[in-house]
Amino acid sequence: MPIRPSIPRPVLAGLLLVATGAALAATEDAPQDGRPWLLRLFPNIAPATQPAYLEECGSCHLAYPPGVLPAASWDRILAPESLADHYGDDTSLPDDLVAELRTYLMTNAADRSARIRERAFAVPDPAGSDTELPRITATPYFIRKHHRIPGSLVTDNPEVGSFSQCNHCHIGAEAGIFDERLVEIPGFGRWKD
Numbered sequence: 001m002p003i004r005p006s007i008p009r010p011v012l013a014g015l016l017l018v019a020t021g022a023a024l025a026a027t028e029d030a031p032q033d034g035r036p037w038l039l040r041l042f043p044n045i046a047p048a049t050q051p052a053y054l055e056e057c058g059s060c061h062l063a064y065p066p067g068v069l070p071a072a073s074w075d076r077i078l079a080p081e082s083l084a085d086h087y088g089d090d091t092s093l094p095d096d097l098v099a100e101l102r103t104y105l106m107t108n109a110a111d112r113s114a115r116i117r118e119r120a121f122a123v124p125d126p127a128g129s130d131t132e133l134p135r136i137t138a139t140p141y142f143i144r145k146h147h148r149i150p151g152s153l154v155t156d157n158p159e160v161g162s163f164s165q166c167n168h169c170h171i172g173a174e175a176g177i178f179d180e181r182l183v184e185i186p187g188f189g190r191w192k193d
């Protein structure tokens, strides 16, 4: 195991922001495993960048990277009737704005991506129904990666709330860094296999 430098959270957040500039310039996915600590600061999922999307879809939870759901799921989530009952909230928006968000999300969706980590999210929730909206947290890949984390650290943890709050544990989420070695669960600490 590599030595884990112990860096205070705010300092690390600053470092991640600095790293984002360089990381965004990288067009290829960085190697996923066994890479040196600094290289892990490269995003393995492209972060959301479109201003209207960040503004409209980033206030209640992370503005999820477009590459964590397939295009058909984004399309369904952005239907007017879905926005009127968005997992229990009314998030209705003007038609022209929705059209802009739809183009952005569908163009960059998981099933249209060349990134390995995003392709993994292209397989939708197999139990997806007509009544429930699709969820990132119900995709087989998400479940495979998170099923060992006990509920006491998530839904029963007021500082996390639910698995939908990616950035409460993935401290680099806003920069697209979801590397399992850069996870800090509030009140629990760094996750080790």
Ligand code: HEC
Binding pocket: 056, 057, 058, 059, 060, 061, 064, 077, 086, 087, 088, 089, 090, 091, 101, 134, 135, 136, 137, 138, 161, 162, 163, 164, 165
């Ligand atoms: C008014 C608050 C609010 C806004 C604004 C909002 N959402 Fe949500 N969103 C929620 C809530 C609440 C949930 C359910 C979270 C949970 O189950 O813990 C959710 C869940 C989601 C999920 C599923 C996450 C999962 O669990 O896999 C997606 C995808 C999503 N939102 C996309 C969007 C998009 C796209 C927009 C912009 C059009 C948006 N949200 C705007 C409140 C909001």
Ligand code: HEC
Binding pocket: 068, 117, 136, 137, 145, 146, 148, 149, 153, 154, 160, 162, 163, 164, 165, 166, 167, 168, 169, 170, 178, 179, 180, 181, 183, 185, 191, 193
């Ligand atoms: C309660 C904390 C928590 C939340 C919330 C959470 N994750 Fe995770 N995530 C983890 C942990 C811990 C791992 C590593 C699991 C393992 O390998 O044992 C992980 C692993 C991952 C991985 C695989 C990383 C790798 O290096 O293989 C991805 C991708 C990921 N999460 C995406 C997400 C997304 C997207 C969300 C929000 C929809 C999210 N996570 C929400 C804790 C969390």
